[in-house]
Every structure is written in structure tokens, then in C-alpha cells.
Amino acid sequence: MECASCDARIDHCHGTLVVHPEGGFAECTDPACVDGDRVRHALIVDCPALGGCGCAAAPEKSLLRQAS
Template sequence: MECVSCTRGLDHCHGTLIVHTTEFVECTELLCENHDDTRHLAIVDCSAVDGGCDCVSVLDVEIEERHQHDNVA
């Protein structure tokens, strides 16, 4: 079975686009150079990646620090 987008000659990627909380994006397809979301059928948040993602922990710390700062002021 062939990919419909391949058959039609459409610009697309077979990888999964991973969107991080830092707004950084990456693709599971090693040769993918264009991380535009319109090229990817599968888009996931980095927290959904097996094993988690370090940037989710960093965001949690930043939120806690802001909360502590707001309570001091």
C-alpha cells in the first residue's frame, strides 16, 4: 500500500512532529528539514513521548518559581 501523499506528489513527512513546551519542534524522521506542521499528519506534545521530556520538568520548575515570587511580593 502506497502513501496517498507520495502518490499525489505532495510535500509531506512520514515522521511525527514533537512540539516542546519551549516551542522548539523536532521530527522523528531524521532527514526532515522542514518542521512545518502542515507537512506532518502526526503531531504530539513532548509530554506524550515515551519516557517523558526534560523540558516539561523545566517548565514545572519555572511555574513554581513564579508562584513563589508572586506570593512574596
């Protein structure tokens, strides 16, 4: 299966953007993601919906890439 956004050369990300309530930061599950803008992500979840992720901990300790 091919990605319609890739075929149309639309700037997008195949990862999931995880939005954290603590600190107001977001991370993408795709390590190759270059921009954490919500418009680039078709999949966006709040970390509490994932059962929490320990986002009260320092972001640099996270296993996901922090989006800017």
C-alpha cells in the same frame, strides 16, 4: 502499501512532529525531515503526552532533529 501523499507529490513528512512546551521548539523523528512545519506532518504529539523527554535540557542534546 503506498503513501497517497507521495503518489500525489504533496510535500509531507512520514515522521512524527514532537512539540515541546519549553522553549517553543518542535522536532521531527525523521532524520531526513527538511521542514518542521505542522502542515507537513500528519502525526503531531506534545512531548508531555510521551511522558516528557527532558525538554528542559538544551535542544542540541536531544536525540531528535530540531525543526526550524
